[in-house]
Amino acid sequence: MTCISPVVYRRQAIRHVLQLKPGITDLASLVYRNEEELLGSSDHPEAYYAEVILPAKLALNVQYAQTRSFWSDIKLILLTVRYSLWPSGFEPARVLRSFPRIAPDILDSPQRRHDPQLISGEGASGTGAGG
Numbered sequence: 009m010t011c012i013s014p015v016v017y018r019r020q021a022i023r024h025v026l027q028l029k030p031g032i033t034d035l036a037s038l039v040y041r042n043e044e045e046l047l048g049s050s051d052h053p054e055a056y057y058a059e060v061i062l063p064a065k066l067a068l069n070v071q072y073a074q075t076r077s078f079w080s081d082i083k084l085i086l087l088t089v090r091y092s093l094w095p096s097g098f099e100p101a102r103v104l105r106s107f108p109r110i111a112p113d114i115l116d117s118p119q120r121r122h123d124p125q126l127i128s129g130e131g132a133s134g135t136g137a138g139g
Contacts (some may be wrong), residue, residue, distance in 0.1 A: 036065035
């Protein structure tokens with residue numbers, strides 16, 4: 009089993025994400041649609057971004073790219089429109105559960121334990137979602 013340092017993994021993930029064709033939305037942008045609130049409530053926003061948010065967003069983008077389909081793209085666009093026009097009831101964990109091929113990996117990730125964005129929502133911290 010090969011061990012890859014977080015720095016090397018992050019560089020590889022950044023390269024992978026930068027090679028993707030840009031679109032009008034992405035899963036990481038939707039899940040972190042209130043990123044400014046998370047950063048604003050942190051005592052060290054730069055560190056919080058670098059250590060928690062950026063790795064989670066990279067993981068979301070890489071995993072979405074590896075599992076995407078026409079229907080997942082449609083679902084992502086519809087969810088983006090829904091939460092842009094009617095933001096009440098937005099829960100990142102609910103959005104992630106809409107993408108079952110991605111969500112288990114993210115909801116079980118080490119970042120989840122440190123990221124209130126991914127912990128919120130029913131089912132995200134309980135049974136069946138990696139709690």
